Amino acid sequence: MAITPSFKLAEDWTAKGAKCAKTETIDSVIDALRHGQYEDVIVIANRYDGIDLPDASCRILVLDSKPQGETLTDRWSEVCRAESQVTLIKMARSVEQGLGRSVRGEKDYSVIVVIGTDLVKQLRSRKTRGYFSEQTQTQITIGLDIADLAKEDVSSGKSPGEVFANLMNQCLKRDAGWKNYYEQQMSTITGKATAPAALNIFAAEQAAEVAFMAKRPDKAMAILQELMDKEKITGADKGWYLQEMARYAYSYDNPRSNELQVEAHSHNRYLLRPRQGMRFETISTKGQKRIERMIAWIKDFATADELLVEVDAIVSNLRFGVTADDFEAAFDNLGKALGFVTQRPDKELRQGPDNLWALRDDLYWIVECKNQVDQNRKEINKHETGQMNNSCAWFKHRYSGAKNKNMMIIWTKTVGAAAGFNEAVRIMTSKKLEALAKSVRATFEALKGVDLQDLSEVKLQDNIDRHGLGLEQLTDNYSEEPVQK
DSSP, rough: OOOESSSHHHHHHHHTTOOOEOOOTTHHHHHHHHHOSSSSEEEEEEEOOSOOOGGGGOOOEEEOOOOOSSSSHHHHHHHTTTTHHHHHHHHHHHHHHHHTTTSSSSTOOOOEEOOHHHHHHHHHOHHHHHHHHHHHHHHHHHHHHHHHHHHHHHHHHHHHHHHHHHHHHHHHHHHHHHHHHHHHHHHTTTOOOOOTTTTTHHHHHHHHHHHHHHHHHHHHHHHHHHHHHHHHHOOHHHHHHHHHHHHTTTTOOHHHHHHHHHHHHHHTTTTTOOOOOOOOOOOOOTOHHHHHHHHHTTTSSSSHHHHHHHHHHHHHOOOOTOHHHHHHHHHHHHHHHTTTTTEEEEHSSSSSSSSSEETTTTTTEEEOOOOTTTTTTBBBBBBHHHHHHHHHHHHHSSSOOEEEEEEEEEEEEETTTTTSSSSSSSSOHHHHHHHHHHHHHHHHHHHTTTTTGGHHHHHHHHHHHHHTTTHHHHHHOOOOOOOEO
């Protein structure tokens, strides 16, 4: 059985012959599993709890990609507070609920396969692994250890498929050596119960909402202000709580509500725009070289493997057909990984281009992403060229005197007869995008075996240039001139 975060992702499974359990059929599908009907692989969308498949009902469970919130409010919160411990705790809870679907007792067993770079990143990263229970963390460590052993088997000549099947069979066929190894590793768990680090945050959020519902918005605001002061909350999370305070203030003091929303938006650009007084800040590379920013980004990872998991999570979303928001976020993260200062003006400000990179003090890269355009369409239409023209005009207004290079990411490089660009624009097609993703991964893969905390600027720069990611290479080699019809 497989669990995916959405029905859209479940389509990848049904295309290969799996049977998707819909709302109206899930009871009968699960009942069939419990009665030993295993002819089809079953895929379930966004149901991480409430389904029990003990014993032989499910011996292989696949968790495909990171869970997402069940409500629109939860999903919006995940976008605005992606790195918040509140978001990460909720994510860990959903994953652990999913892990528990196929093991319902002490003597029960199953193989659990985790796929999807976003979920793998959450499990492997030292930043997020700590939000899981001690038992789950130990199981993750076991999985990573046996993965390393599997790599040795593959390097000795065995096929990856054969090695993977053998690993699963050790569990499914109750291999004595495997059982002893697993029991030894799990016996190291201390079992010490610890209070969730964010318990006081959840309590304060609830208390503030209860006060607001009791028509005490002033008290609700005071609770959140005390929370921010006591926990020293900063950054995007501070913006989130200021927006909550703005929501509370709106019921009795509109000007104060707008003031709070202005402040909230300055801390977290993904929040709602204030009605008036929104602050705009230009991005700049002044104060630090590209290579210094890139090294600082790399040093945030403990090992090269952890670094590559993050890189894979980025490049896996740099594909045509990926949702626009995920694609643009990945392109933004790519810029940061390569040492540039980046911004998503359309997402953060509701104006300007999809992506903007500050390449150096006097040069910027304007990027419009059209990765969801129908690949059967042969031409760039006037609406799309119009968007690029508007983005260039926005840039000229906001960054007066600065130079810019322009690029559109789209299937075709042919511009329709009724369309046209006002400035020079280069086109990144799917082939060029794939080449860029390949170069990016090769650049970071070359850091295997290198001490990430002691990187040489000269050697890293040589690595960048060797893999075609120097400044001029980046903006010119992975795109081409459009063809006017």
